[in-house]
Amino acid sequence: xxxxxxxxxxxxxxxxxxxxxxxxxxxxxxxxxxxxxxxxxxxxxxxxxxxxxxxxxxxxxxxxxxxxxxxxxxxxxxxxxxxxxxxxxxxxxxxxxxxxxxxxxxxxxxxxxxxxx
Numbered sequence: 001x002x003x004x005x006x007x008x009x010x011x012x013x014x015x016x017x018x019x020x021x022x023x024x025x026x027x028x029x030x031x032x033x034x035x036x037x038x039x040x041x042x043x044x045x046x047x048x049x050x051x052x053x054x055x056x057x058x059x060x061x062x063x064x065x066x067x068x069x070x071x072x073x074x075x076x077x078x079x080x081x082x083x084x085x086x087x088x089x090x091x092x093x094x095x096x097x098x099x100x101x102x103x104x105x106x107x108x109x110x111x112x113x114x115x116x117x
Contacts, residue, residue, distance in 0.1 A: 010054040039087040066100040
């Protein structure tokens with residue numbers, strides 16, 4: 001597996017341990033075909049099912065890309081330095097890639113076939 005450094009804005013949502021819907025934002029640190037690491041001050045719990053959405057701007061004549069991921073939080077890293085964000089690692093179950101102007105084209109990675117909302 002190859003991890004690629006990528007700093008992109010990302011939105012994510014999950015249900016906390018009490019079942020309450022949560023949503024926050026952050027940025028990616030790196031991505032691979034099997035997951036993503038998100039840098040943020042908001043940390044879902046380990047084992048949480050999570051939905052993520054990011055947009056990659058178009059370069060030159062290429063299309064802008066929307067990436068949606070449904071996955072599982074594998075690891076949470078808390079910052080040891082005050083005023084610094086930690087983050088969390090996600091194992092992808094499903095990845096959806098789409099031209100940000102068109103309908104989604106599904107590309108399942110695992111058994112699930114819908115993103116959580």
